[in-house]
Amino acid sequence: MKQLFDPVRLGELDLSTRFVMSPMTRSRAGAGDTPTELHALYYAQRASAGLVVTEGVQPSPAGKGYCRTPGIYSQAQVSGWREVADAVHARGGRIVLQLMHCGRVASPINKEDGSEIVAPSAIRANARIFTDVDGLVDMEMPRALDTDEVPMVVREYREAAVNARKAGLDGVELHCSSGYLPMQFLSSGTNQRTDRYGGSVENRIRFVMEVLDAMGAAIGFGRIGLRVCPGLTYNDIHDADPAGTYGALFENASKLGLAYLHLVRRTIGGMDNLELARNHWRGRLVLNNDLTPELAAEAISAGIADAVSFGRPYIANPDLVERIRQGIPLADFDASRLYTAGPRGFTDYPAAT
Numbered sequence: 001m002k003q004l005f006d007p008v009r010l011g012e013l014d015l016s017t018r019f020v021m022s023p024m025t026r027s028r029a030g031a032g033d034t035p036t037e038l039h040a041l042y043y044a045q046r047a048s049a050g051l052v053v054t055e056g057v058q059p060s061p062a063g064k065g066y067c068r069t070p071g072i073y074s075q076a077q078v079s080g081w082r083e084v085a086d087a088v089h090a091r092g093g094r095i096v097l098q099l100m101h102c103g104r105v106a107s108p109i110n111k112e113d114g115s116e117i118v119a120p121s122a123i124r125a126n127a128r129i130f131t132d133v134d135g136l137v138d139m140e141m142p143r144a145l146d147t148d149e150v151p152m153v154v155r156e157y158r159e160a161a162v163n164a165r166k167a168g169l170d171g172v173e174l175h176c177s178s179g180y181l182p183m184q185f186l187s188s189g190t191n192q193r194t195d196r197y198g199g200s201v202e203n204r205i206r207f208v209m210e211v212l213d214a215m216g217a218a219i220g221f222g223r224i225g226l227r228v229c230p231g232l233t234y235n236d237i238h239d240a241d242p243a244g245t246y247g248a249l250f251e252n253a254s255k256l257g258l259a260y261l262h263l264v265r266r267t268i269g270g271m272d273n274l275e276l277a278r279n280h281w282r283g284r285l286v287l288n289n290d291l292t293p294e295l296a297a298e299a300i301s302a303g304i305a306d307a308v309s310f311g312r313p314y315i316a317n318p319d320l321v322e323r324i325r326q327g328i329p330l331a332d333f334d335a336s337r338l339y340t341a342g343p344r345g346f347t348d349y350p351a352a353t
């Protein structure tokens with residue numbers, strides 16, 4: 001277990017331990033999709049993680065898919081994130097903001113009036129999404145982005161990364177999983193474009209590479225993480241050859257000097273995506289998914305991962321690091337309050353230490 005508590009450096013990010021808090025959407029944003037004082041409290045409570053990754057945050061109104069998710073494009077949102085960053089830093093923690101553009105995974109009911117649902121191609125996700133007004137609803141048909149609009153979306157990510165730094169956050173993580181916009185560009189099932197952003201693997205990885213390049217040039221590549229789960233089919237996402245697509249993405253992204261690759265480990269269709277990452281990614285690796293302290297310690301001591309991330313255990317165990325250090329049993333969370341507004345099931349889980 002000892003190595004779990006050792007410090008590690010991921011790019012420009014100095015972590016006090018190998019523990020990372022995995023990004024989790026909690027749907028608590030206030031009016032104008034702003035983070036509130038509840039967010040500052042929630043993340044401060046969890047600041048003993050070596051690195052906190054925030055919930056998914058939309059870089060633009062069009063990036064919003066779910067209800068009550070916060071953004072990072074308005075002044076009020078930047079001010080709200082400033083409170084969060086200050087609260088985490090005051091407790092000695094590090095925090096990066098996860099940028100989540102949902103693309104076609106969206107309902108207009110969850111979005112501001114007039115903000116569109118856009119995607120690489122006009123292909124509807126055959127899946128449902130929760131709304132406060134109508135409960136679960138079918139997802140809508142997106143509008144395919146024109147070729148000259150794609151660089152504008154890239155610029156939105158760049159601005160969002162700049163705003164994250166203005167707010168005092170330590171960096172950003174690009175959400176490139178769960179069937180959202182970057183994964184929609186990568187995957188052959190959702191990307192049927194005939195321009196330079198579609199078709200060949202080189203073209204399908206272009207959007208993600210341009211986003212990483214633009215953000216890195218603005219805030220430094222060592223402050224950027226990349227989150228992936230090759231082979232995942234969540235939100236009706238399909239790729240004919242995930243090994244080929246992500247192999248190429250990893251080879252290219254390895255040249256950038258990013259802070260880390262955040263891998264949600266799965267074996268899908270006979271492919272262990274950790275093997276794929278180990279074969280093609282050269283850089284720091286944060287390993288996620290269903291880890292126990294024992295599995296996490298093994299991954300660190302075997303040199304498979306540089307850090308390990310925990311999601312669900314952080315919901316009801318704000319002092320997860322100390323609990324594991326002291327062998328204190330972990331508390332269970334209330335699943336009925338994962339996405340409800342207000343403090344209950346969010347900031348009211350006590351520390352045990």
Ligand SMILES: Cc1cc2nc3c(=O)[nH]c(=O)nc-3n(C[C@H](O)[C@H](O)[C@H](O)COP(=O)(O)O)c2cc1C
Pocket residue numbers: 022023024025026055056098100175177227264288289290291309310311312313338
């Ligand atoms: C309530 C909830 C919300 C989540 N929201 C996000 C998110 O916004 N971005 C993301 O990349 N992953 C999200 N995830 C996935 C987690 O980051 C993590 O990958 C997953 O829970 C598996 O890790 P675990 O076994 O330690 O919980 C979410 C998971 C949960 C339980």
